[in-house]
Structures are given as structure tokens and as C-alpha cells.
Amino acid sequence: MTQERPKILIVDDVPANLVVLRKLLAKVPADIISASSGNEALALALDHEFALVLLDVQMPEMDGYEVAEWLQSEEQTRGTPIIFVTAAYKDDVHRITGYEAGAVDYIEKPIEPAILLSKVGVFLRLYQQKQLLADALHQLESLNENLEQRVRSEVHKNLEQERILxxxxxxxxMGEMIGNIAHQWRQPLNALGLLLANIKDANDFGELDTEQIENSVAKGVQLIDKMSTTIDDFRNFFKPNKEKATFSLRKAVQDTLEILAATFRNNNIAVQVEAEQDVVAFGFPNEYFQVMLNILNNAKDAMLSHEMRRGEIRIAITRCGEQAEVTIRDNAGGIPEDILPKIFDPYFTTREKGTGIGLYMSKIIIENNMGGHLNVRNVEDGAEFSVTCPVGEGNA
Ligand SMILES: Nc1ncnc2c1ncn2[C@@H]1O[C@H](COP(=O)(O)OP(=O)(O)OP(=O)(O)O)[C@@H](O)[C@H]1O
Ligand SMILES: [Mg+2]
Incomplete structure (x- = not known):
């Protein structure tokens, strides 16, 4: 920031004195502005910022002390230093009055040029340093503001990214879900098809009677009910929970397996659940279900990519103190050590059609939202995921 040339106000009711002062100050690097009365001085002081005021004490109407007092009382001029220019006094009474009014220094008449210049020089330097400090402060403030703005916009960007993820x-x-629904529906759809074909056959051979129609309708309704339950099941799972609740881990695992049952059966994947006792956990059950679904789907994907003839998944439910743990172990060959540290990163995937956010979201759900842990390690012939979360009330 460019510094303005400092200004000095000189105040004296005698024009000749002003001329003398002006001459003496000719070489000082400042603009000299003069006032010939206290009133004029005050008006100027409100219009300009002065580095220093050289103030004659004895003036008619308003003397130097009054001017000084007034300058002291105004917020805008309070910090401006004043040098009283006064006749020599025998005692210090006036000097003390001057200091009380806010004077910073005195110069006695007749003015000694060297003394005047050295005092004015000191105050000008002080003023310039004060300006520099104010500039630095100003710069610091605007830097600070910029920084705050940048932090805010980064936070906003992050939130936005999180939202997109x-x-x-x-x-x-949803895509997975639709795939699973399709699997779940295949069997009842086939059954419905058979039912209709049977009705047509019976009709063709003239064997259709009321009893058969009623039986077929009852069976059809049953099948449709089953299909509709599947949809309800999925829908419930996809509603995010608003409040934490206690839930049974055994039930969470069983519900997940039920939804995957058809997919697993078609891909020849066997699941074994070991739970000596049920464990009650505390958190968001529907989100927890999604985590289970992600991990189990990943195991299935790994098995498919290895074209395994028989996949095996072992799920264990245990309680370790205040932690409720579910481990899911597969036999799909494990995760290569070099990608192991990356699998929880957003968008990390080794699958052609993968999005790479399944495990990332799972980690956020378990660790950030539920206060638990989601970890993975390689075991003999596969990967083992461990999901822990706080236990809830009602455990045996
Ligand atoms: N059980 C597992 N066995 C071997 N590799 C696994 C297993 N689970 C996860 N991975 C690896 O971790 C990667 C990331 O999994 P993640 O679920 O985050 O994404 P994805 O399955 O690739 O895609 P999507 O977001 O559609 O689920 C997978 O691509 C795979 O390489
Ligand atoms: Mg996945």
C-alpha cells in the first residue's frame, strides 16, 4: 500500500509566527497546513489526519490547552500528538496542564531550529511506523478473511462431493437391489406362468371347474403376495434410519442373507452363520444392513471373478466387551497386498462395472455414523471383514 505524505498542522494566531514555522519546517518531509485560530484548527483536524500538531498556547478566544482538550475528546483526533509552542515559563504548572490535556511535548519560544527539527523528526518517524503497522494489520486482516473464505469454500466443496458420493x-x-429382486422374482414368476398354462390346458380339455379356478386363484394370490413382500423388504432397507436404535445382529445378518438367498443359490455360494448367542447392537439398522449387503456382494463378486465352482462364506457374530462384532470371511482368494490399503478409498475398484464406493460408504456408515470399526485382513484362502459397533441394551 502506498503511504500518503504525512501532514503537520501548525496553529498560531500571529501570522508572522506561522511564516517562521513554515520556513523552519521547509525541509521536513511533510505537508504543512496552518490555522490561525483554535476554531480553524479544530475544523481542519476533523477533515485531515495529522501526524502532528504544533500548537501555540496563548491565543484569543480558544487557547492552546482548550484546543488540545477538544482534540483529546474526539475519537478521530485522540491519538494525534501535540507539541505546545509556548513562551518560556519559570515553573512547570503550565507544562503539567498541557500534559493533562494530552500534550506530548513542549517547545519554548524563541524556537531553537535544531530542537524543533529533531522533535518533529521523532514524531514523524513514529507516525510513519504507526502507519506501517496499520497497513500490516490491514493486510493481515484481509489475508485472514481470504483464508476463512477459502476454508469455507473447501468445506462446501467437500460436502458437495460427499453428497454426490x-x-x-x-x-x-439400487442397481444391486434390482438385480436381487429379479433373482427373487424368477421363481414365483415361473410358478405363475405354470399356473396360467395349467388353467389353459384344463380349459382346452374341458376340465376346468370352479374348484380348480378357485385353487389356482388362491395360489396366484399367494405368489403375488410373496413378490410384493420382497419389494417391501427392499424398500424398508433403503429408508435411512433417522434415529439410532438397538437391533439384533443375528436378525440383521439373516435379513441380509434372505435377500441375497436367490443370488447365492444361483451362484452356488454356501453361507454358514456361527453365533453362540445373539448380540444386540446400537446404531442405524438399515444402514448396517447396507454394509452387510456391500460386503457380501463383494465376496460374491470376487468369487464370480475367480469363476469358483463353490464359494463359501462364514459369518460369525460375537461380543467383545462393549463391542458387537460380525466377521465375514470368504474363500475367494483374498485381496492382493498392494491394493489392500486402498479398498476403502472412494472410487477404488478393480471391477469393470464397479463404482468403488461400496466399501467407502460402508466405512463412513460404520465409523463416522455409528462409532464402530470396519477392517479387513487376508486369511488362508480369502478375505475377512470385521464390522464392530457399540453393543446396545438388552444383551444376555
Ligand atoms: N471379498 C473381497 N475379495 C477380494 N477383493 C475384494 C473383496 N471385497 C472388496 N474387494 C476389492 O475392493 C474393491 C473395492 O470394493 P467396493 O465395494 O468399494 O467397490 P466395488 O465392489 O468395486 O464397486 P461397488 O461400488 O459397485 O461395490 C473391489 O473392487 C475389490 O477389488
Ligand atoms: Mg462393492
Whole structure:
């Protein structure tokens, strides 16, 4: 920032004195502005910022002390240093009055040029340093403001990214879900098809009677009910929980397996659940279900990519103190050590059609939202995921 040339106000009711002062100050690097009365001085002081005021004490109407007092009382001029220019006094009474009014120094008449210049020089330097300090402060403030703004916009960007990720993971999960629904529906759809074909056959051969129609309708309604339950099941799972609740881990695992049952059966994947006792956990059950679904789907994907003839998944439910733990172990060959540290990163995937956010979202759900841990390690012939979360009330 460029510094303005400092200004000095000189105040004296005798024009000749002003001329003398002006001459003496000719070489000082400042603009000299003069006032010939206290009133004029005050008006100027409100219009300009002065580095220093050289103030004659004895003036008619308003003397130097009054001017000084007034300058002291105004917020805008309070910090401006004043040098009283006064006749020599025998005692210090006036000097003390001057200091009380805010004077910073005295110069006696007749003015000794060297003394005047050295005092004025000191105050000018002080003023310039004060300006520099104010500039630095100003710069610091605007830097600070910039920084705050940048932090705010970064935070905003992060939130936005998080939101997009959540959205994408929902879509990806929906895709999986539709695949699973398709599997679940295949069997009842086939059965419905058979039912209709039977009715047509019976009709063709003239064997259709009321009893058969009623039986077929009852069976059809049953099948449709089953299909509709599947949809309800999925829908419930996809509603995010608003409040934490206690839930049974055994039930969470069983519900997940039920939904995957058809997919697993078609891909020849066997699941074994070991739970000596049920464990009650505390958190968001529907989100927890999504985590289970992600991990189990990943195991299935790994098995498919290895074209395994028989996949095996072992799930264990245990309680370790205040932690409720579910481990899911597969036999799909494990995760290569070099990618192991990356699998929880957003968008990390080794699958051609993968989005790479399944495990990332799972980690956020378990660790950030539920206060638990989601870890992975390689075991003999596969990977083992461990999901822990706080236990809830009602455990045996
Ligand atoms: N059980 C597992 N066995 C071997 N590799 C696994 C297993 N689980 C996860 N991975 C690896 O971790 C990667 C990331 O998994 P993640 O679920 O985050 O994404 P994805 O399955 O690739 O895609 P999507 O977001 O559609 O689920 C997978 O691509 C795979 O390489
Ligand atoms: Mg996945």
C-alpha cells in the first residue's frame, strides 16, 4: 500500500509566527497546513489526519490547552500528538496542564531550529511506523478473511462431493437391489406362468371347474403376495434410519442373507452363520444392513471373478466387551497386498462395472455414523471383514 505524505498542522494566531514555522519546517518531509485560530484548527483536524500538531498556547478566544482538550475528546483526533509552542515559563504548572490535556511535548519560544527539527523528526518517524503497522494489520486482516473464505469454500466443496458420493452409492445399491429382486422374482414368476398354462390346458380339455379356478386363484394370490413382500423388504432397507436404535445382529445378518438367498443359490455360494448367542447392537439398522449387503456382494463378486465352482462364506457374530462384532470371511482368494490399503478409498475398484464406493460408504456408515470399526485382513484362502459397533441394551 502506498503511504500518503504525512501532514503537520501548525496553529498560531500571529501570522508572522506561522511564516517562521513554515520556513523552519521547509525541509521536513511533510505537508504543512496552518490555522490561525483554535476554531480553524479544530475544523481542519476533523477533515485531515495529522501526524502532528504544533500548537501555540496563548491565543484569543480558544487557547492552546482548550484546543488540545477538544482534540483529546474526539475519537478521530485522540491519538494525534501535540507539541505546545509556548513562551518560556519559570515553573512547570503550565507544562503539567498541557500534559493533562494530552500534550506530548513542549517547545519554548524563541524556537531553537535544531530542537524543533529533531522533535518533529521523532514524531514523524513514529507516525510513519504507526502507519506501517496499520497497513500490516490491514493486510493481515484481509489475508485472514481470504483464508476463512477459502476454508469455507473447501468445506462446501467437500460436502458437495460427499453428497454426490452418497447419491452414487444409493444408485449403485439400487442397481444391486434390482438385480436381487429379479433373482427373487424368477421363481414365483415361473410358478405363475405354470399356473396360467395349467388353467389353459384344463380349459382346452374341458376340465376346468370352479374348484380348480378357485385353487389356482388362491395360489396366484399367494405368489403375488410373496413378490410384493420382497419389494417391501427392499424398500424398508433403503429408508435411512433417522434415529439410532438397538437391533439384533443375528436378525440383521439373516435379513441380509434372505435377500441375497436367490443370488447365492444361483451362484452356488454356501453361507454358514456361527453365533453362540445373539448380540444386540446400537446404531442405524438399515444402514448396517447396507454394509452387510456391500460386503457380501463383494465376496460374491470376487468369487464370480475367480469363476469358483463353490464359494463359501462364514459369518460369525460375537461380543467383545462393549463391542458387537460380525466377521465375514470368504474363500475367494483374498485381496492382493498392494491394493489392500486402498479398498476403502472412494472410487477404488478393480471391477469393470464397479463404482468403488461400496466399501467407502460402508466405512463412513460404520465409523463416522455409528462409532464402530470396519477392517479387513487376508486369511488362508480369502478375505475377512470385521464390522464392530457399540453393543446396545438388552444383551444376555
Ligand atoms: N471379498 C473381497 N475379495 C477380494 N477383493 C475384494 C473383496 N471385497 C472388496 N474387494 C476389492 O475392493 C474393491 C473395492 O470394493 P467396493 O465395494 O468399494 O467397490 P466395488 O465392489 O468395486 O464397486 P461397488 O461400488 O459397485 O461395490 C473391489 O473392487 C475389490 O477389488
Ligand atoms: Mg462393492
Amino acid at each position: 452418497v447419491q452414487q452409492s444409493r444408485l449403485a445399491a
